[in-house]
Amino acid sequence: MRQAKSHAIFNAAIDVFSERGFEKATMDEIAAKAKVAKGTIYYHFNSKEELFVFLVDEGTKLLGESVLSKLPQTATATEQLRVIVREQLEFFQNYSDFCIIILREAWGEDTRQREFRRMLVHYVRAIQGIVENGIACGEFATSDPETAAWSIFGGISIRAIHHIFTRSTINLVEFAPALAEQIITGLATSHQAGEP
Amino acid sequence: MRQAKSHAIFNAAIDVFSERGFEKATMDEIAAKAKVAKGTIYYHFNSKEELFVFLVDEGTKLLGESVLSKLPQTATATEQLRVIVREQLEFFQNYSDFCIIILREAWGEDTRQREFRRMLVHYVRAIQGIVENGIACGEFATSDPETAAWSIFGGISIRAIHHIFTRSTINLVEFAPALAEQIITGLATSHQAGEP
Amino acid sequence: MRQAKSHAIFNAAIDVFSERGFEKATMDEIAAKAKVAKGTIYYHFNSKEELFVFLVDEGTKLLGESVLSKLPQTATATEQLRVIVREQLEFFQNYSDFCIIILREAWGEDTRQREFRRMLVHYVRAIQGIVENGIACGEFATSDPETAAWSIFGGISIRAIHHIFTRSTINLVEFAPALAEQIITGLATSHQAGEP
Amino acid sequence: MRQAKSHAIFNAAIDVFSERGFEKATMDEIAAKAKVAKGTIYYHFNSKEELFVFLVDEGTKLLGESVLSKLPQTATATEQLRVIVREQLEFFQNYSDFCIIILREAWGEDTRQREFRRMLVHYVRAIQGIVENGIACGEFATSDPETAAWSIFGGISIRAIHHIFTRSTINLVEFAPALAEQIITGLATSHQAGEP
DNA sequence: GATGAATGAGCTTTCATTCAT
DNA sequence: CATGAATGAAAGCTCATTCAT
Numbered sequence: 001m002r003q004a005k006s007h008a009i010f011n012a013a014i015d016v017f018s019e020r021g022f023e024k025a026t027m028d029e030i031a032a033k034a035k036v037a038k039g040t041i042y043y044h045f046n047s048k049e050e051l052f053v054f055l056v057d058e059g060t061k062l063l064g065e066s067v068l069s070k071l072p073q074t075a076t077a078t079e080q081l082r083v084i085v086r087e088q089l090e091f092f093q094n095y096s097d098f099c100i101i102i103l104r105e106a107w108g109e110d111t112r113q114r115e116f117r118r119m120l121v122h123y124v125r126a127i128q129g130i131v132e133n134g135i136a137c138g139e140f141a142t143s144d145p146e147t148a149a150w151s152i153f154g155g156i157s158i159r160a161i162h163h164i165f166t167r168s169t170i171n172l173v174e175f176a177p178a179l180a181e182q183i184i185t186g187l188a189t190s191h192q193a194g195e196p
Numbered sequence: 197m198r199q200a201k202s203h204a205i206f207n208a209a210i211d212v213f214s215e216r217g218f219e220k221a222t223m224d225e226i227a228a229k230a231k232v233a234k235g236t237i238y239y240h241f242n243s244k245e246e247l248f249v250f251l252v253d254e255g256t257k258l259l260g261e262s263v264l265s266k267l268p269q270t271a272t273a274t275e276q277l278r279v280i281v282r283e284q285l286e287f288f289q290n291y292s293d294f295c296i297i298i299l300r301e302a303w304g305e306d307t308r309q310r311e312f313r314r315m316l317v318h319y320v321r322a323i324q325g326i327v328e329n330g331i332a333c334g335e336f337a338t339s340d341p342e343t344a345a346w347s348i349f350g351g352i353s354i355r356a357i358h359h360i361f362t363r364s365t366i367n368l369v370e371f372a373p374a375l376a377e378q379i380i381t382g383l384a385t386s387h388q389a390g391e392p
Numbered sequence: 393m394r395q396a397k398s399h400a401i402f403n404a405a406i407d408v409f410s411e412r413g414f415e416k417a418t419m420d421e422i423a424a425k426a427k428v429a430k431g432t433i434y435y436h437f438n439s440k441e442e443l444f445v446f447l448v449d450e451g452t453k454l455l456g457e458s459v460l461s462k463l464p465q466t467a468t469a470t471e472q473l474r475v476i477v478r479e480q481l482e483f484f485q486n487y488s489d490f491c492i493i494i495l496r497e498a499w500g501e502d503t504r505q506r507e508f509r510r511m512l513v514h515y516v517r518a519i520q521g522i523v524e525n526g527i528a529c530g531e532f533a534t535s536d537p538e539t540a541a542w543s544i545f546g547g548i549s550i551r552a553i554h555h556i557f558t559r560s561t562i563n564l565v566e567f568a569p570a571l572a573e574q575i576i577t578g579l580a581t582s583h584q585a586g587e588p
Numbered sequence: 589m590r591q592a593k594s595h596a597i598f599n600a601a602i603d604v605f606s607e608r609g610f611e612k613a614t615m616d617e618i619a620a621k622a623k624v625a626k627g628t629i630y631y632h633f634n635s636k637e638e639l640f641v642f643l644v645d646e647g648t649k650l651l652g653e654s655v656l657s658k659l660p661q662t663a664t665a666t667e668q669l670r671v672i673v674r675e676q677l678e679f680f681q682n683y684s685d686f687c688i689i690i691l692r693e694a695w696g697e698d699t700r701q702r703e704f705r706r707m708l709v710h711y712v713r714a715i716q717g718i719v720e721n722g723i724a725c726g727e728f729a730t731s732d733p734e735t736a737a738w739s740i741f742g743g744i745s746i747r748a749i750h751h752i753f754t755r756s757t758i759n760l761v762e763f764a765p766a767l768a769e770q771i772i773t774g775l776a777t778s779h780q781a782g783e784p
Numbered sequence: 785g786a787t788g789a790a791t792g793a794g795c796t797t798t799c800a801t802t803c804a805t
Numbered sequence: 806c807a808t809g810a811a812t813g814a815a816a817g818c819t820c821a822t823t824c825a826t
Binding site: 019020021023024078081084100103104107109115117124129131134138139140141142143144147148150151153154155156157158160161162164175177178179182183184185186187188189 | 205215216217219220273277295299300301303304305313320325328335336337338339340343344347348349350351352353354355357359361364371373374375376378379380382383384385
């Protein structure tokens with residue numbers, strides 16, 4: 001099998017980066033976990049940063065594919081949003097390491113962090129597109145689709161990471177219905193919700 | 197004036213921790229920015245970790261006070277939620293450094309990170325309390341107030357940090373109405389919002 | 393009372409120097425134990441080294457006085473040696489801190505260590521004098537009184553420090569008879585002791 | 589050759605530890621003397637303490653082997669004691685650095701010091717064993733073989749270290765006969781040595 | 785392709801000493 | 806006389822990266 005070592009390094013790196021954070025993660029620990037010599041990592045990746053970016057790149061792509069490919073193209077925006085919520089929770093359930101990496105490592109002015117945000121923006125723009133479609137169809141109403149998209153993404157993600165560190169055994173996907181309902185119909189009971 | 201040096205260190209530390217992250221921040225840079233000798237920091241704080249925890253403690257307390265003290269006690273839960281959204285955005289507008297620190301440094305198993313989350317939980321519980329009050333009054337409906345609270349907190353925070361790294365000049369508070377409306381009435385236009 | 397603080401510092405310093413060794417002892421700990429401010433130590437002693445030398449000077453003088461003043465001037469050299477053994481053990485029993493300081497801190501090329509050894513040499517020379525007197529009187533026989541003196545001093549001291557770190561409750565003075573006998577008559581039973 | 593660097597570090601460490609003492613010795617100086625980078629020391633030894641303990645362990649083992657392996661098994665206890673005196677002096681002549689390290693660094697409550705004393709006790713017990721054999725054979729008489737053993741060890745060691753700091757060119761082994769005679773037959777001329 | 789010994793810049797922390805009060 | 810906040814040089818230790826094998 002090609003890339004056996006690469007894969008081992010990749011998996012070990014996700015482990016270690018999510019457990020320690022980028023700065024505290026050491027190439028020694030990654031090498032030990034991957035059961036390769038430290039030099040071997042440098043044969044496959046030019047630097048710690050490059051390894052990280054590769055990993056984040058793959059992860060974000062996988063997030064995009066996992067979530068967006070499940071969208072039923074003919075469904076309503078409302079239905080698509082429900083799928084987003086469910087699938088993103090499912091993704092974070094399966095790849096909780098990556099959920100942690102996103103929230104810890106995306107914020108800063110280092111190259112890897114800007115790069116990371118570029119990828120996240122790409123994903124959130126897809127959510128924003130759905131919101132905008134919903135508006136165009138008259139399903140949704142909001143004055144600021146970008147704000148809507150980021151708060152949807154942030155709401156799901158922070159709910160998920162809180163759950164991850166709670167170390168509960170409940171499956172993240174179980175939060176999907178409540179979360180989707182809040183996003184779509186809000187907290188207010190229908191007969192009220194007056195404007196100030 | 198007492199504590200002049202302590203304050204300088206405190207402010208410098210917020211700066212540096214938010215710009216570099218806990219691990220990459222150096223005591224040298226904090227000392228230089230505070231215009232004190234490195235030893236002076238250690239005269240006031242026993243370690244880098246202790247300095248960080250002190251700072252996070254003060255920051256989280258200030259967040260709690262800034263937001264929760266503004267809550268009109270006699271108002272409806274709906275109105276209280278609007279205040280939360282506005283005031284938390286205002287807080288992040290004024291203390292964007294602290295917004296960054298929260299989202300970067302709260303997630304992990306180090307002592308300082310667990311401590312940090314304990315404080316955040318305290319704040320988010322207050323939001324959860326309002327949601328539960330709203331339910332009790334018949335204003336709100338949700339099957340999972342904890343999920344509601346964390347997704348509200350996360351939605352506001354991630355919207356804010358995205359905005360901070362966008363380096364726009366728009367005041368964060370301007371997002372308050374749209375964000376509040378989404379939380380309260382949801383995205384869906386009132387005449388629909390069917391259940392699956 | 394004059395020198396109340398000086399005395400407190402002196403006693404605290406003996407404590408700390410013997411517990412930690414010169415290098416690891418800190419002026420902070422000495423100040424804390426003496427219940428004075430750190431600056432106060434520097435009012436009474438110019439430096440850590442000076443404090444140490446003063447303390448060692450006093451201690452060695454006290455050792456000399458404690459032991460040598462007990463020597464019955466009219467007694468035989470044999471009897472005087474017995475007194476030396478007993479009184480030095482008694483001194484180490486009362487000032488075990490100082491016993492530790494002697495054996496830890498006298499060996500090296502720092503100024504304070506040379507100074508220390510100068511004082512020790514003075515004390516050991518007194519023992520050597522007794523040995524030489526004994527030879528002159530025909531009581532003792534040895535080809536090397538200096539070696540005799542140092543090995544007597546070393547034998548007593550190392551026996552004592554071993555006992556101190558054993559943390560036994562036995563009084564050091566109880567070893568005096570056996571130790572004196574060994575020094576004076578040797579291990580061999582009288583009817584033998586052949587020369588090689 | 590394997591362990592070339594390790595050996596260089598080992599030798600440099602003995603040098604520096606004996607010249608400066610454990611606390612004052614710096615890893616920088618050891619590295620410089622060993623002509624390796626500082627990090628290299630940490631590649632081979634986990635800490636300054638571990639390097640020290642390793643060195644002391646080897647040294648004490650070597651002391652034991654150097655001295656005890658020379659003991660003629662069929663000889664009398666008296667003869668064995670003479671060998672001990674001569675060989676221990678020879679060892680200290682060859683490894684004066686280690687003689688200094690023993691007397692400076694064995695006394696204290698740090699882990700490395702307790703460990704050190706454990707090893708010394710092992711060596712001194714061997715001397716004690718010889719004394720006890722001598723008693724069993726009727727060659728020796730003493731009420732306290734442990735005291736005898738420690739004072740023999742201490743007498744030799746302190747005589748040696750005094751000589752080392754005197755920087756004389758005389759070979760330590762030249763003191764062996766006088767020292768042995770004192771230990772075996774004592775100072776007193778045979779016709780006396782009365783008990784008080 | 786793979787290894788792991790070696791490196792050295794850079795980090796946190798300590799602590800004797802000073803000095804304004 | 807006495808204080809204790811402030812200092813900065815110096816030390817132990819870490820770790821990404823390199824390179825000879």
